Amino acid sequence: MASFHARSNSLPSRQHPISSQIDETLNRLRSSQSASTSSSVGQKLNGLQDLHEYVEMLLQLPQSQQALSHEQQRKSVEQLLDGSLMLLDICSTAKDALLQTKECTQELQSILRRRRGVEGLTSEVRKYLTSRKVVKKTICKALKNLKNMENKHNKDGENGDVISILRQVEAVTVDVLESLLSFISGPEAESKLSRWSKLMHQKRVTSAEDEINNEIANAEATLRSFIKSENTKNVENVQNELQNSEECIQDLEQGIESLYRRLIKARVNVLNIVNC
Known part of the structure; x- marks a missing residue:
């Protein structure tokens, strides 16, 4: 009977097309380079959306539903549901951070377009920088x-059953969200995080090139420079950097919103399975 339970919790064929797609996407996301640019972060978000689309298909398989609804898997399923709530909360944080930064960016752009000198702009720029501190x-x-979720995943084994697959998907989702949040916060996030996690710092060492490719950080750095110089010649450069930042934010907003919807759908599917 014990051996029957072990088989019932696994996918009948690990070579099922959906399982193969999930494996391939997981490996691609794991092996991809550190997401330190808007392009690389966007690519990771797109890959993550594909991954969760395959997960949705996986949850439609009878053998997957049987495994998740089995009483012996109740605790593991509850842990996955708790994890999904955490991921949704993190997605909401990312969405709010992007929205707040975008609104401040648009407001500052509007002020810069209306004014012809630097008089009074310093206080407006400081408001933007203060808002960024709150976001960070x-x-x-x-x-x-x-990071706490990541530590939990490091203790999980991989035995090929549907629960293990979902845990691997959760772990990769955590990694991509870490990249996204670090990008939104900018290079300064790394020095703060190093105080509580040396490992986190080692995983995402930010170079000068990374900073150049971070449109949000570029805009912030340009504004800090503007405050120091208060040179009217810098206004055009500030406007350009703010425009680049806004476009970057809009792209990331689309990606995180799509991911958020897929996470909700996956959670609902799992709840429907276990409550049947």
């Missing part, structure tokens, strides 16, 4: 929560 503080807390 919130992101730092979210990164710590993700």
